[in-house]
Amino acid sequence: MQDRRGDGVELLRPADLEALLDALRRGAVPLGGGAGLMSAAFADAWGRTAVDLGGLGLDGAVDGRVGAMVRLSRLAALCEGRPAIAQALAATGHPGVRRLITLGGVLGARSPRADLPVALAAAGATVSVLDAADGTVRELPALDLWDLPGPFAVLAVDLGPGMPGVYRRFTGHQAIAPSLVSVAAVRRPDGRVAVCVGAALARPRLVDPDELPGPDELLDDGEASAGYRHRIMRLLVAEACEALASDQADQADRADRADPAPLDGPGRCDTPSPPLAAAPAEATVLVDGGAQPAPDGARPTDSLAWWLRDRGHLAVKVGCEEGTCGACTVSLNGEPVPACLVPVARLADGDRVDTAAAVAGRPGGRAVIGALAEAAAVQCGFCTPGVLVSCGSWMDRHGALPADEEGIRGMLAGHLCRCGGLAAAARALCGVCPGAASDATSDTAPDATSDTASTPECVREVTV
Ligand SMILES: Cc1cc2nc3c(=O)[nH]c(=O)nc-3n(C[C@H](O)[C@H](O)[C@H](O)COP(=O)(O)OP(=O)(O)OC[C@H]3O[C@@H](n4cnc5c(N)ncnc54)[C@H](O)[C@@H]3O)c2cc1C
Numbered sequence: 001m002q003d004r005r006g007d008g009v010e011l012l013r014p015a016d017l018e019a020l021l022d023a024l025r026r027g028a029v030p031l032g033g034g035a036g037l038m039s040a041a042f043a044d045a046w047g048r049t050a051v052d053l054g055g056l057g058l059d060g061a062v063d064g065r066v067g068a069m070v071r072l073s074r075l076a077a078l079c080e081g082r083p084a085i086a087q088a089l090a091a092t093g094h095p096g097v098r099r100l101i102t103l104g105g106v107l108g109a110r111s112p113r114a115d116l117p118v119a120l121a122a123a124g125a126t127v128s129v130l131d132a133a134d135g136t137v138r139e140l141p142a143l144d145l146w147d148l149p150g151p152f153a154v155l156a157v158d159l160g161p162g163m164p165g166v167y168r169r170f171t172g173h174q175a176i177a178p179s180l181v182s183v184a185a186v187r188r189p190d191g192r193v194a195v196c197v198g199a200a201l202a203r204p205r206l207v208d209p210d211e212l213p214g215p216d217e218l219l220d221d222g223e224a225s226a227g228y229r230h231r232i233m234r235l236l237v238a239e240a241c242e243a244l245a246s247d248q249a250d251q252a253d254r255a256d257r258a259d260p261a262p263l264d265g266p267g268r269c270d271t272p273s274p275p276l277a278a279a280p281a282e283a284t285v286l287v288d289g290g291a292q293p294a295p296d297g298a299r300p301t302d303s304l305a306w307w308l309r310d311r312g313h314l315a316v317k318v319g320c321e322e323g324t325c326g327a328c329t330v331s332l333n334g335e336p337v338p339a340c341l342v343p344v345a346r347l348a349d350g351d352r353v354d355t356a357a358a359v360a361g362r363p364g365g366r367a368v369i370g371a372l373a374e375a376a377a378v379q380c381g382f383c384t385p386g387v388l389v390s391c392g393s394w395m396d397r398h399g400a401l402p403a404d405e406e407g408i409r410g411m412l413a414g415h416l417c418r419c420g421g422l423a424a425a426a427r428a429l430c431g432v433c434p435g436a437a438s439d440a441t442s443d444t445a446p447d448a449t450s451d452t453a454s455t456p457e458c459v460r461e462v463t464v
Pocket residue numbers: 029030031032033034035036037038039045053068091092093094097100101102103104105106107108109110113114115116152153154155176177178322323324341
C-alpha cells in the first residue's frame with residue numbers, strides 16, 4: 001500500500017484498562033472512530049502511537065449511560081426525551097460522518113467548536129474518565145474534561161435524565177461548516193434553566209443568560225470578529241430561552257429521527273470486556289461479494305478508500321480526503337460511510353464492503369442509474385458512485401428512496417457535486433425503488449460482483 005501520510009502511526013490494542021493506562025502513560029493517543037485522525041486537521045497526531053479502544057467493551061449503553069465507542073448515529077436512538085442532545089447530534093457533520101465518529105472521540109478532541117459537548121454540559125451530563133496522571137477512573141462534569149492536564153481516555157458518558165431543551169448553532173457559510181456560535185438551553189428538574197455557550201469561546205462554558213461573556217472574552221479571528229460573535233450569541237441565547245419557555249423544546253430534531261438505528265455492542269459500558277480476540281490468520285473481508293484477506297499490518301492512517309483503490313476497486317473516488325465531499329462513499333456492513341475516514345486497520349474478519357460497482361448491479365442500483373440517465377442529471381460523474389452507494393443503502397433499509405426532494409437532499413447530505421450541484425439528481429430520484437428500472441437499463445444490467453468491465457456507463461466513465 002502506498003504511504004500517503006508520511007510516517008505511519010503504531011496501533012496498540014489494549015486488552016483491559018490497565019493496559020490502556022500503560023499505553024496512555026507511554027504517550028499513545030486514543031483512537032475513537034478515527035475520523036479526526038484521518039483528516040488533515042489532526043495532522044499533529046500522526047507519527048505517534050494510537051491506542052484502539054475498540055476491544056474494551058465501550059460500545060454499549062445502559063439506562064442513559066453510554067460507552068465512549070458508541071457512534072453518534074447510534075446515540076441518536078438514546079435521545080428520546082433529550083431534545084437538546086438530539087439536536088446537537090443532528091447538527092454534527094452529516095449522516096456519513098455520524099456513522100463513524102464516536103461519543104468519546106467528540107469529547108476527547110476537546111474542540112472549542114464541537115456541538116455535542118455544549119448540549120451535554122447544559123444537560124448536566126457526566127463523563128467517566130481514565131486519568132493517566134493518577135491512574136484513577138473518575139466521574140466528571142462534561143466541561144471539566146478541558147481542565148485535565150495530561151493524557152486521558154473517556155470511557156463512558158452519563159447523559160442524565162430526559163429534560164426539555166434546545167440547541168441552536170450559527171455558521172458563517174454552509175450548514176455543515178463548524179459553528180461560529182452555539183447555544184444549548186436545558187430546563188433542569190428543579191426548574192432552573194442551564195445555558196451553555198460554545199464555539200464563540202476558547203472552550204464551552206455554562207453562562208448566566210443575564211450576564212453573558214463580553215466581546216473581550218470571545219474569539220476574534222478571520223472568520224468573525226468578537227463583536228459579531230457577541231451579537232449572535234445574545235440573539236441565540238434569547239431565542240433558545242424563548243423556545244424553551246414555549247413547548248418547542250420537546251420536539252426532537254427531524255433529521256435525527258430520519259436515521260434511527262438500534263444500538264449494537266454488548267450492552268454494557270462500565271466494565272471492560274475480555275480481550276479482543278486476535279483476528280484469525282485466514283481473516284477475510286468481503287468486498288463487492290468477493291473475499292479479500294483482511295488488512296494485516298496497516299497503519300491507523302491508511303484509509304479504506306485507498307486500500308480499495310489499490311486493490312482495483314476504482315469505482316471508489318477520492319476527492320477531499322476529509323469526509324466532506326462524499327465521493328469515496330462505500331457501504332460498510334450495510335451503512336454508507338466516507339471510506340477516506342475509515343482506518344483500514346479497523347476492518348475485521350467478516351466485514352462487508354460494497355462499492356458502487358456492486359450496487360450498480362442490483363435492481364435498486366439499476367433503477368437509480370436509469371433515473372439519473374433519463375433526467376440527464378450526471379455531468380462529469382465524479383460524485384455519482386458515492387451517490388449510488390447512499391441510494392442503494394437507503395433502498396435496502398426503506399424499500400424506496402424518499403418521495404420528495406427534501407427527503408432526497410437529507411439522504412444525500414454529505415455528497416457534494418462540483419459540476420452543477422445535486423438539484424437535478426434530487427428531482428430525478430424522488431420515490432425511485434428497485435422495481436423502477438427501465439427495460440433498457442435492466443437489459444444492460446451488469447453483474448453485481450464484476451469489476452469495471454461490466455460497470456454501467458455513468459460509473460465507468462469516471463473510473464480513473
Ligand atoms: C467531515 C467532518 C465533519 C465534522 N463536523 C463536525 C460538526 O459539525 N460538529 C462537531 O462537533 N464536530 C464535527 N467534526 C469533528 C468530529 O466531531 C471530531 O473529528 C471527532 O473528534 C471525531 O470523532 P472520532 O470518534 O472519529 O475521533 P478520533 O478521530 O478517533 O479522535 C479524535 C481525537 O479525540 C481523541 N479521542 C478519541 N477517542 C477518545 C476517548 N475515548 N477519550 C479521549 N480522547 C479520545 C483522539 O486521540 C484524537 O485526539 C467533523 C469531522 C469531520 C471529519
